[in-house]
Amino acid sequence: MRKSRALLVLPVVAAVGLTACGGPASGTAAGTASSSSSAGGDLSGTLTVFAAASLTDVFGDLGDQLMAENPDLDVQFNFAGSSALATQLTQGAPADVFASANEKQMTVVTDAGLQAADPAVFTENVLEIAVPKGNPGNVTGLADFGDADLTLAVCAADVPCGAAAAAVFADAGITAQPDTEEEDVKAALTKVQLGEVDAALVYATDVQAAGSDVEGIPFPEAEQEVNDYPICVLKAAPNAAAGQAFVDLVQSDAGQQALADAGFRAPTS
Amino acid sequence: MRRRPDPGVPLPLLVPALLAVAFLVLPLVGLVVRAPWSSIGPQLAQPEVGQALRLSLVTASLATVVSLVLGVPLAWVLARSRIRGRSVLRALVTVPLVLPPVVGGVALFLVLGRNGLLGRPLYEHLGITIPFTTTAVVIAETFVAMPFLVISVEGALRAADARFEDAAATLGADRWTTFRRVTLPLVAPGIAAGAVLCWARALGEFGATITFAGNFPGTTQTMPLAVYLALQRDPEAAIVLSLVLLAVSLGTLLLLRDRWLGRGSGQGIAA
Numbered sequence: 001m002r003k004s005r006a007l008l009v010l011p012v013v014a015a016v017g018l019t020a021c022g023g024p025a026s027g028t029a030a031g032t033a034s035s036s037s038s039a040g041g042d043l044s045g046t047l048t049v050f051a052a053a054s055l056t057d058v059f060g061d062l063g064d065q066l067m068a069e070n071p072d073l074d075v076q077f078n079f080a081g082s083s084a085l086a087t088q089l090t091q092g093a094p095a096d097v098f099a100s101a102n103e104k105q106m107t108v109v110t111d112a113g114l115q116a117a118d119p120a121v122f123t124e125n126v127l128e129i130a131v132p133k134g135n136p137g138n139v140t141g142l143a144d145f146g147d148a149d150l151t152l153a154v155c156a157a158d159v160p161c162g163a164a165a166a167a168v169f170a171d172a173g174i175t176a177q178p179d180t181e182e183e184d185v186k187a188a189l190t191k192v193q194l195g196e197v198d199a200a201l202v203y204a205t206d207v208q209a210a211g212s213d214v215e216g217i218p219f220p221e222a223e224q225e226v227n228d229y230p231i232c233v234l235k236a237a238p239n240a241a242a243g244q245a246f247v248d249l250v251q252s253d254a255g256q257q258a259l260a261d262a263g264f265r266a267p268t269s
Numbered sequence: 270m271r272r273r274p275d276p277g278v279p280l281p282l283l284v285p286a287l288l289a290v291a292f293l294v295l296p297l298v299g300l301v302v303r304a305p306w307s308s309i310g311p312q313l314a315q316p317e318v319g320q321a322l323r324l325s326l327v328t329a330s331l332a333t334v335v336s337l338v339l340g341v342p343l344a345w346v347l348a349r350s351r352i353r354g355r356s357v358l359r360a361l362v363t364v365p366l367v368l369p370p371v372v373g374g375v376a377l378f379l380v381l382g383r384n385g386l387l388g389r390p391l392y393e394h395l396g397i398t399i400p401f402t403t404t405a406v407v408i409a410e411t412f413v414a415m416p417f418l419v420i421s422v423e424g425a426l427r428a429a430d431a432r433f434e435d436a437a438a439t440l441g442a443d444r445w446t447t448f449r450r451v452t453l454p455l456v457a458p459g460i461a462a463g464a465v466l467c468w469a470r471a472l473g474e475f476g477a478t479i480t481f482a483g484n485f486p487g488t489t490q491t492m493p494l495a496v497y498l499a500l501q502r503d504p505e506a507a508i509v510l511s512l513v514l515l516a517v518s519l520g521t522l523l524l525l526r527d528r529w530l531g532r533g534s535g536q537g538i539a540a
Contacts (some may be wrong), residue, residue: 061272084501088499156498158498158499160502178485179483180401180482180483180484180485181483181484181498182479182483183479187479194379194382195382196400257366
């Protein structure tokens with residue numbers, strides 16, 4: 001079953017000129033990609049990508065790129081917390097690609113046998129402290145999250161950024177004193193942008209995306225909880241060819257550069 | 270009122286009515302069927318559940334009280350007064366119905382947040398912050414739910430026979446006395462129906478609450494927020510919590526209906 005699917009998508013993989021779910025493409029392969037995909041336009045229909053909220057900006061751009069290369073293709077995104085997406089997928093939501101912000105929620109999907117091929121880690125993200133411009137609460141490091149006098153936001157422990165935050169706090173021996181446990185990382189960031197909290201624990205990429213309203217404070221404890229982002233095409237994908245093309249684009253040099261520009265790191269594992 | 274023999278429901282009404290019932294009730298059946306009945310006891314025993322339920326009931330009730338105190342007079346102004354720009358006013362009142370609640374929550378930040386129009390002076394001079402408090406939950410719920418009450422009561426006022434008020438006026442009652450002694454009793458069923466609608470909407474409020482009040486167990490985590498977050502972790506727990514919220518709200522509504530609307534249910538708007 002898995003083999004036949006791989007054969008089905010093979011022509012597209014060849015057209016885009018990249019390796020499948022295996023890992024980042026080599027430079028030469030990417031070179032072939034740009035030359036052959038300029039001929040492009042082979043893909044059509046609708047491509048539905050379920051992706052973690054933290055990928056909103058990068059994947060939006062990559063989707064535009066894929067649509068520009070394939071005028072008949074319409075790329076639709078469903079950006080939400082990875083666990084919400086995993087729930088939707090296991091409940092039968094139709095999608096071609098799933099990109100999770102952690103291994104755990106990808107496991108929910110693979111345990112249900114929904115993947116077309118083994119997921120591959122395509123990028124990494126680390127936590128960072130986000131403070132409003134000017135840092136009104138004078139936050140300097142992770143230890144400030146134990147200060148009950150500050151107004152602080154973290155993600156709820158049920159969502160990936162919250163699980164990572166809890167682990168970081170546990171490693172550092174800090175009892176966090178948040179005023180709110182947010183439902184996802186963008187909600188936490190919004191409260192920093194509005195200046196309603198003194199600090200929030202979000203991802204480096206979120207700080208990057210927020211622009212000048214938000215300042216980022218990296219902290220060494222974050223290295224304890226690096227988030228791996230796996231991606232895969234789904235078995236029930238209505239448009240598996242376009243799905244594979246998108247996965248390949250994400251893993252290509254161009255995709256990796258876009259991710260790096262947004263504050264992500266190349267996968268180390 | 271004497272009972273006439275029931276002529277039955279005409280078929281063109283019966284079929285769509287049954288479809289409507291199926292449409293509204295089947296999702297509930299789905300929840301009941303999928304509920305993990307064996308683990309329902311341990312799920313309910315978690316302290317967070319009682320905490321969230323209590324907070325939901327308290328805040329929704331407070332939001333309803335605030336809506337009654339402010340909303341009934343507003344409904345009267347919309348239905349009875351002759352001030353200019355009434356239709357614009359009515360349109361503005363219904364804005365929270367159209368606004369996605371999350372946007373409503375952001376709007377509340379912009380006014381009452383510590384950088385907001387009113388919130389900044391409050392914070393800088395008095396040290397008061399509203400977001401992330403139980404007060405913020407009540408404010409968010411009131412913002413979203415009050416229009417339901419205002420529209421219900423305004424409809425009741427418009428449907429009520431104004432001649433009773435005219436008669437009171439001819440007998441020398443001023444407008445305030447007329448409102449208190451004549452209008453209020455006249456539209457009481459409409460007010461009760463509006464209050465029930467308002468309370469139910471406040472109880473289910475999610476978007477504005479999680480945005481403006483945040484989510485913290487005990488202070489701002491109401492049942493809808495607990496359900497949403499449980500869904501991230503354990504869909505079965507979310508089903509249990511949803512059923513608890515449904516059972517409590519239905520039970521409360523039935524109880525109130527018997528007590529307040531029992532005799533009046535055959536007449537007026539509340540029926």
